[in-house]
Amino acid sequence: MKEIFEKIWKLALPYLKKGKRKDFVVHTKGVIKAMELLLKQEKGDENILIPAAILHDVGWSKVPLNLQMSNDKAGKIKALELHLKYAPLIIKEVLIKCEYNENQIKKIIDIVLAHKFKNPRRLDKRLLIDADTLSDAFRKQFFSDIKAYKTTPEELYNFRKNNQFYTKTAKIIFNKELNERKKEFLRAPN
Ligand SMILES: [Fe+2]
Numbered sequence: 001m002k003e004i005f006e007k008i009w010k011l012a013l014p015y016l017k018k019g020k021r022k023d024f025v026v027h028t029k030g031v032i033k034a035m036e037l038l039l040k041q042e043k044g045d046e047n048i049l050i051p052a053a054i055l056h057d058v059g060w061s062k063v064p065l066n067l068q069m070s071n072d073k074a075g076k077i078k079a080l081e082l083h084l085k086y087a088p089l090i091i092k093e094v095l096i097k098c099e100y101n102e103n104q105i106k107k108i109i110d111i112v113l114a115h116k117f118k119n120p121r122r123l124d125k126r127l128l129i130d131a132d133t134l135s136d137a138f139r140k141q142f143f144s145d146i147k148a149y150k151t152t153p154e155e156l157y158n159f160r161k162n163n164q165f166y167t168k169t170a171k172i173i174f175n176k177e178l179n180e181r182k183k184e185f186l187r188a189p190n
């Protein structure tokens, strides 16, 4: 990763560690990797989209624990809303330290705010949503989620296989990865 992205990553880490709904450090690493893969094929500004990937879930750090762990639908939605609500201030703080300008910071915040409850037209916003969903199929992320959600590989596989994507690039990588996960858990069932 570029030096500036490493700096953003280091500043994001303490926030990501405070998210408890799942392992947001592992998750975010997956989203960054997914974004890097997507940007090899899709048009987008990495100086905007990689920071958006790194910072998209920092808002979880301020969501009350009982809401993060909520099992009912209303609680889950509230938690998701709050993780968006708390994101902009943290993102601003981090990016100012990394000498991002106001215009860049605004672009990154807009992209992050569109990663839930929205069906954006713009490709940059779509790429973050795709990267967020694509990361679920990577090995480390898949098996980390099994722990966090106390589920089985089969159940998670059946749930994840319905994931939807905007770009064909994401869909192709996702199918390939998820197929690998299936092979892995069939080979070594828990
Ligand atoms: Fe999120």
Ligand SMILES: [Fe+2]
Pocket (backbone or CB within 6 Å): 027, 031, 056, 057, 132
């Ligand atoms: Fe996420």
